[in-house]
Amino acid sequence: MGSIAKFNVKLRVVGLNFMRELSKAQQIGIVVTKLKKRGVRVHEFFVSESGHAKILEHGLFANFQVEIIERHGQRELFLKLFSWVGIIFGAMFGFVLFFCGTRYVSTVEILIPKDHVCKNGSRCIFESSNFDEFEAYLETLGVHVGGEISHVDKQSAERAILAKFEGISSCSIRSVGTKLEVEVHEGVLKSDHTAETMDLIAPENGIVSELVVSSGKAMVKAGDTVKKGQVLVAGENGKRAMGSAVMRLFKHKSYIHSEISIELARTGKEKSFVQFELLGKNLSAEISDSDCGFVFFEKEESHGFIVPNLFVPMKKIVIKYYETEKKEVITAVEDVKDSIIAKLSSELEADAGISASEDRKIHTVVTEIADCVFEIDCYLEYMRVVKQ
Amino acid sequence: MFDELLSAVGVKDISEIGEMLVQVVGRHVVLITNMQGVLLLSENEIQVKASKHQKAIIKGDFLEVSAMNKNDITISGRIFSVEFEGI
Numbered sequence: 001m002g003s004i005a006k007f008n009v010k011l012r013v014v015g016l017n018f019m020r021e022l023s024k025a026q027q028i029g030i031v032v033t034k035l036k037k038r039g040v041r042v043h044e045f046f047v048s049e050s051g052h053a054k055i056l057e058h059g060l061f062a063n064f065q066v067e068i069i070e071r072h073g074q075r076e077l078f079l080k081l082f083s084w085v086g087i088i089f090g091a092m093f094g095f096v097l098f099f100c101g102t103r104y105v106s107t108v109e110i111l112i113p114k115d116h117v118c119k120n121g122s123r124c125i126f127e128s129s130n131f132d133e134f135e136a137y138l139e140t141l142g143v144h145v146g147g148e149i150s151h152v153d154k155q156s157a158e159r160a161i162l163a164k165f166e167g168i169s170s171c172s173i174r175s176v177g178t179k180l181e182v183e184v185h186e187g188v189l190k191s192d193h194t195a196e197t198m199d200l201i202a203p204e205n206g207i208v209s210e211l212v213v214s215s216g217k218a219m220v221k222a223g224d225t226v227k228k229g230q231v232l233v234a235g236e237n238g239k240r241a242m243g244s245a246v247m248r249l250f251k252h253k254s255y256i257h258s259e260i261s262i263e264l265a266r267t268g269k270e271k272s273f274v275q276f277e278l279l280g281k282n283l284s285a286e287i288s289d290s291d292c293g294f295v296f297f298e299k300e301e302s303h304g305f306i307v308p309n310l311f312v313p314m315k316k317i318v319i320k321y322y323e324t325e326k327k328e329v330i331t332a333v334e335d336v337k338d339s340i341i342a343k344l345s346s347e348l349e350a351d352a353g354i355s356a357s358e359d360r361k362i363h364t365v366v367t368e369i370a371d372c373v374f375e376i377d378c379y380l381e382y383m384r385v386v387k388q
Numbered sequence: 389m390f391d392e393l394l395s396a397v398g399v400k401d402i403s404e405i406g407e408m409l410v411q412v413v414g415r416h417v418v419l420i421t422n423m424q425g426v427l428l429l430s431e432n433e434i435q436v437k438a439s440k441h442q443k444a445i446i447k448g449d450f451l452e453v454s455a456m457n458k459n460d461i462t463i464s465g466r467i468f469s470v471e472f473e474g475i
Contacts, residue, residue: 018429019425019426019427019428019429022425022426023425023426026425026456026457026458027458029457029458030457031455031456031457032453032455032457033453033454033455033456034452034453034454034455035452035453035454035456036431036452036453037430037431043429045453
């Protein structure tokens with residue numbers, strides 16, 4: 001029977017004298033399979049790719065209406081698979097995700113109560129350094145991203161956390177899908193008795209105005225200048241010092257004002273450049289600041305889509321350069337002194353934590369430290385009662 | 389066995405004859421070698437040119453040319469008869 005190649009192309013030919021054309025095809029060695037008459041002047045048959053090429057090359061069935069109605073073979077199978085490659089990869093990825101993804105921890109979320117109020121100051125478990133330690137400890141317990149969910153013994157981990165951190169009153173670990181949620185509540189730590197002092201101590205640098213001692217030994221007298229942390233009344237015979245001290249405290253802030261300042265003002269000249277970006281790639285030539293030709297300038301950039309409100313990933317960037325020039329501006333110290341003093345004094349009062357009803361004194365000194373340069377010093381004097 | 393039968397009619401090798409060889413396989417397949425072309429093709433009848441003056445007529449139902457090259461042809465379908473006629 002001779003060699004029969006792979007018959008990949010199914011042709012439907014419509015026309016007169018089919019047999020004559022078929023015998024021509026036979027003479028040039030074209031192998032035909034599954035030849036059927038489908039109707040008057042209508043025939044269908046399979047030929048190989050090379051046979052089809054020969055038909056075209058020799059101009060066979062030139063006066064016929066020829067239609068390729070099917071394609072088969074390895075090449076077609078490959079093309080079909082290739083057109084489905086996205087779906088095949090998606091399905092494979094889905095399988096991998098299903099079989100592997102559900103076994104491992106994807107995220108660890110530490111839940112902090114919304115109404116959390118820090119009860120232990122710097123010893124609070126949610127303070128950054130304590131929290132880092134807590135997170136590191138969780139990792140040692142196997143509660144970390146990438147760990148196997150089944151390997152986390154939640155109950156023993158909870159017990160270990162409660163034993164390790166005094167600041168945690170309750171802890172629960174639960175798994176939600178591949179996520180592990182760790183919920184912690186802060187407890188109140190017992191006060192540190194060792195840190196409590198036996199002496200009456202100066203809270204800030206200042207001057208002692210009055211000193212009343214009920215128990216203990218006075219270490220300073222009225223009118224003395226004391227430093228922060230200095231003992232005012234020392235405890236005696238292991239007893240806590242009792243008494244009160246009225247202190248004059250001071251705070252200071254200064255501001256340097258130059259009467260002559262240089263400012264950049266726009267001259268009115270401007271230049272604009274437009275660039276287009278497609279998917280983050282610049283389509284136009286790069287523009288550097290030197291292209292504007294101004295020595296001093298202000299630059300403004302505005303970004304926008306070509307078609308607003310539609311997803312077309314093409315952006316338009318307008319860069320505007322405004323020419324500026326240096327100008328000398330003179331502001332007399334007398335004109336700004338009051339507003340500077342008001343600002344400084346309000347800052348000082350805020351620093352000292354003085355309420356509006358409390359007595360205070362503001363002292364200001366204006367000194368010319370250089371030509372047209374003034375230093376404005378502002379001192380706040382206020383009273384504080386220290387007692388225990 | 390086939391060669392012995394051929395030798396009984398005085399033919400040593402089939403290729404010596406130079407004529408068409410028709411093989412009928414059951415009722416559904418006909419293999420023809422050394423043919424010279426197809427003269428007629430329809431669902432009930434296929435005519436194959438055997439030589440300059442002779443043709444083979446295969447009659448049946450649902451006939452189709454399963455494969456065909458320059459000299460050989462395979463016909464499948466429900467075969468009723470194979471006849472020979474002069475052209």
